[in-house]
Amino acid sequence: MNGWTGHILRVDLTSKTFKKETFTEEFALKWIGGRGFAAKILYDELKPGIDPLGPENKFIVALGPIAGIPAPNTGKAVVAGKSPMTGGYGDGNLGTRVAEHLRKAGYDALIVEGKADRPTMLYIEDDKVEFLPADAVWGQGTYETNDWIYAKYGKGVGVINIGQAGENLVRYAVVRSLEGRAGGRTGMGAVMGSKLLKAVVVKGSKPIPQADAAGMKKAGHDDLREVHRIDKETGWSIQSTNGVLAWCNEVAALPVRNFRKTHHPDAWKVDGERLNDARIATYGCPNCTMRCGITIHDDEGRESELDYENIGLLGPNLEIFDLPEVGALNYLCDDYGIDTMSGGCVLSFYADAIEHGAATGDYRFGDAAGSKKLLGMIARREGEIGDLLAEGTLRAALKFGRGSEAYAMQVKGLEVAAYNCKFIPGMALAFGVSPIGAHHKESWVITFELKSTSRESYGREKAQKVIELQRIRGGLFEYIVACRFPWIEVGWDLENYPKYFNLVSGLNWTLDDFWTVSDRIYSLIKLFWLREYPQTDRKLDYPPAVWFDPANADTEGPIAGKVLEYDKYDGLLQHYYDIRGYDKRGIPTRATLERLGLAEEARAAEKFGSLT
Amino acid sequence: MRITVKLIGPFIQAFGFSEKELDVPSGTTADSVLDLVAVDRSRPKIVTRNGRAVAPGEELREGDRLVISPIYSGG
Helix, strand or coil: CCCCCCEEEEEECCCCEEEEEECCHHHHHHHCCHHHHHHHHHHHHCCCCCCCCCCCCCEEEECCCCCCCCCCCCCEEEEEEECCCCCCEEEEEEECCHHHHHHHCCCCEEEEECCCCCCEEEEEECCEEEEEECCCCCCCCHHHHHHHHHHHHCCCCEEEECCHHHHCCCCCECEEECCCEEECCCCHHHHHHHCCEEEEEEECCCCCCCCCHHHHHHHHHHHHHHHHHHHHHHCHHHHHHHHHHHHHHHCCCCCECCCCECCCCCHHHHCHHHHHHHCCEEECCCCCCCCCEEEEECCCCCEEEECHHHHHHHCHHHCCCCHHHHHHHHHHHHHHCECHHHHHHHHHHHHHHHHCCCCCCCCCCCCHHHHHHHHHHHHHCCHHHHHHHCCCHHHHHHHHCCCHHHHCCEECCEECCCCCCCCCHHHHHHHHHCECECCCCCCCCHHHHHHCCCCCCCCHHHHHHHHHHHHHHHHHHHHHHCCCHHHHHHCCCCCHHHHHHHHHHCCCCCHHHHHHHHHHHHHHHHHHHHHHCCCCCHHHHCCCHHHHCHHHCCCCCCCCCCCCCHHHHHHHHHHHHHHHCECCCCCECHHHHHHCCCHHHHHHHCCCCCCC | CEEEEEECCCHHHHHCCCEEEEECCCCCEHHHHHHHCCCCCCCCCEEEECCEECCCCCECCCCCEEEEECCCCCC
16 A cells, blocks of 8 residues: 555553554545544544543544655654543644654554553554553653754654643643654644553664655655745745734734734834744754744743734733744743643633623733743643633633633634634634644635625635635545645645645546645544534534624724624534535534445434534 | 835845835836836735725825735735
């Protein structure tokens, strides 16, 4: 079976045993890899209702057929499990040498089960698996842990690890890799921590099975050079993702003051120009052609790697407009292993809650020193407030009460990324129907909304565009497992991806073949949610209430007086369900499930929740 | 009349400025400003006027802020 190794490594931390399992070609073609493999395995193997932070949960690293093969931006891996943040399906992706090494060790996925009896580092070298003590770095941050691992094995191995946040089960703890890579903001770091799994180190030396290895090598190397050339020509990497900050500020889409405001006169102080001016280094993932990690010195002289989401949510959203201070908050999140997006939203929510009388404390917007202190308290679950904020905004809001849930900036329990959708209906929908909770990676439609349709529209065209982007971003790139940036930011032709897939697999797929796979995976994830929440309701797909609140409307600027409207949003949501073939609750109908080849999974779901 | 033109992201290096004020005759359209500031028309872009997407033939007014950005795609 070319394109796949055909094997999954299953490791049991409780019994310190492992097995090399084989999967069929039918499984490979139906789920491809990455998110597809992870969703199917979790759906089949997890009993609904289990504690995401208990030993019954599974931590999965899943790769795709082009993962780790030299070609544009293929050095990424998907990490997945039942999410401690949402209680639903959770995943994320991150750049890591694990992508290449796990494939070269002979595996397309790793499933970690059970719980170790002491802090453990899993070491995988081809057919060998070792359960090594990690007591020496338990309690340490991700940077020190990485250095400890590199000192043992050199910098060439694949590493993923967690910081104190993962160890202490902070629900939005991430998995970390390399200098500044992080993934799994749905709490995959906490899932590792719950298993006392501090790190996974992988070293592989076998060839990855490919139908046309010579053809793939030539196409991959040619295209690596070409995408790099295009990036230089367009200049995208000059400001990288943070180029969008200034634009968001101009069009009233920037999160400011816990999303209460959409723009700020000081935003320029942390924009892409200033970031580029402060640059001391640039980092990227393995096989990267357009490195996005712009690194600066933070206010304590440490290297901090920044992108737009970090800056948007730890900067303007907290009303902190000093780039080295924002860098310090980002550094701390990275070292503790806290998701920068949820971390920023949790802090802004706390400041907002204090301001609105729902919580007590001396923390305020604009307080960089207080933000640093709180991040440490969260990572250690220190004191009542550190422990509560480690739970995320939704759980904190339920504790605070006094209507604070309205401005807990989350969907399904996961905090929103750095786009203020107070009056951007399509992007609000994209957050609402993201299958893991609010995340921009699934679909990003703001420029489409402003350029190709009207901002005021709640029309079917926006729902259609959200689905089109989900099929590519949350679908193709998440199961073939490659970074979407070459396509989405510098226009690298999407047809290149079936080309790579066909070279490694020997198949002859077109993009249309992939869209069915994308829809199948999205529907399966919906079934996962249905089993966990049998009383599910379309309200789960609603964005935060504050975006609908006229009292929260801007008083000046491009969207003065405008907010989302409930009935119109609900209509837009219905368009989405209609196009997808979902019922009024947002669950795929039986007919949809059968069309997508999910009849068996549908029968399994019906033991827990009804289908229409 | 006086307007402000702001470039976003790599357009700053490509077209040589970040933000500047211009004196333009009344009746100047958003589209004609692209030529005034020598923006390469072949580059995909989104142009906003005071934060709202602008039609190419739309006439500008005193104090307008025109922002010319590459089409970002949200990372």
